[in-house]
Amino acid sequence: MSPLEASPLPSRGEPRIEVAPEHRNLVNGRVHISDYDPKWPYLFERESGRVHGALGDRVLLFEHVGSTSVPGLPAKPCVDLLLVVADSADEPAYLPDLEAVGYTLVIREPDWYEHRVLKGPGINLNLHVFSEGCSEGERMRRFRDHLIANPAARDRYVAVKRELAERTWERIQDYSDAKSGIIREILIEAGAPSADD
16 A cells, blocks of 8 residues: 555645644634744754754755744744655655654645655654755745845745734635745745746
8 A cells, every 4th residue: 555545644725634732833723923033943953963864865955944944034933844855755765764753744745746744753843845856945945045135025024924923814724825925926036936847
């Protein structure tokens, strides 16, 4: 039985499996935005050691992405990590070793770049797994780099995040989808590949 048959998981926009309270990004319908926390880069470094220790040279790229990777940027207190492997659809090639060090697969999206999301042990994080050459990983990196280099873009993004955090949401994905306009605008400024690339 393939991993897809063995454990159906949510995909984009579907409710994800229940996670521990400390790993929730939506509480009572509200998204909590925290001031920048200087421990976020440390947590990335710690998880980098854990992932590299588990996978060795199967890690083709491992980077800190998302709002917690931008110094000074307020963010949901959830560290986003980008892991690129040879083929994210080939779960037996990496998933058992990540599970052995405490990660849990919570989202499987075969129709969206074969994206996988894992939660980690002990802290609120999203480990995003993509295949080598996937344009989505490059977009994540370009978005981060543009926010770091461009204070005006960073300010615009923070203003939208704070405004959206004042609303009530049924799912965290709804909040994420509501940010798509400003994200697309910043990605165009950054010269990132389009979602169709």
